[in-house]
Amino acid sequence: MKTHTGDLGIIAQHWFEVMRKCGDDVRELLHDEHPTACIADAAFGYVNAFKAHVNVGFFRGAEIADPEGLLEGTGKFMRHVKPRSHRDVNVTALSKLIDTAYTDMKERVRAELQRARSCYPPPTRPIQVQLRAGGSAISVSEISTRNEAPILIPHFDTVLIFGAQSSKSQPTVGPKS
DSSP: OTTOOSHHHHHHHHHHHHHHTTOTTEEEEEETTEEEEEETTEEEEEEEEOSSOEEEEETTGGGSOOTTOOOBOOSSSOEEEOOOSGGGSOHHHHHHHHHHHHHHHHHHHHHHHHHHHHHSOOOSSOEEEEEEETTEEEEEEEEOOSOOOOOOOTTOSEEEEESSSSSSOOEEEEEOO
C-alpha cells in the first residue's frame, strides 16, 4: 500500500488510517499481503491498492448493514468497496461502514470472551499449557490464576492443559473449538 504511488496509494492510506482511528484496541497486521485492521486477533477490515482501484474490504461484510449499497462481492462473509478516485466514493457512507464493521467485530470478540469465561472458569492454581500445531509444539510455562480474559489461541490444532483437572501431570487434551 505504501509502495503504491499516486492517487490510489493516497486513497488506500487514507482509508486504512480511518480504520486505525476506530479505537485504541485496533491492531494492524499483514494478511495475504493486505494491511489488515483487527480487534485482538479478529480481523474486521483491510485496504489494498491495485492498478485501477483500491479495495476497502470487510471480513464480515455480508453481515453488516449497508444502507447506501456500497458493498460488492458474493462471498459467504467478505465484501469490499472499490474506490477508484477521491470523488468516486461516498465518504460518509464508507466511513459509516468502517465504523459498523469495527463495532460488529468488537461485539463478536466481547461475546466470545464472555462465552469462553463461562465455559472455562479461571483455574485455582497456575497451570502448564502446551500448544500443538502440525506436529510442532510450543510450551507456555504458566498461565496465571488471576481472573483475566482467557488467552485466545486461534492457530493451534490441540491444546494440552497440565494440572488443571488433577494433581498429576496428566494432560487434559482438547481440540481447539
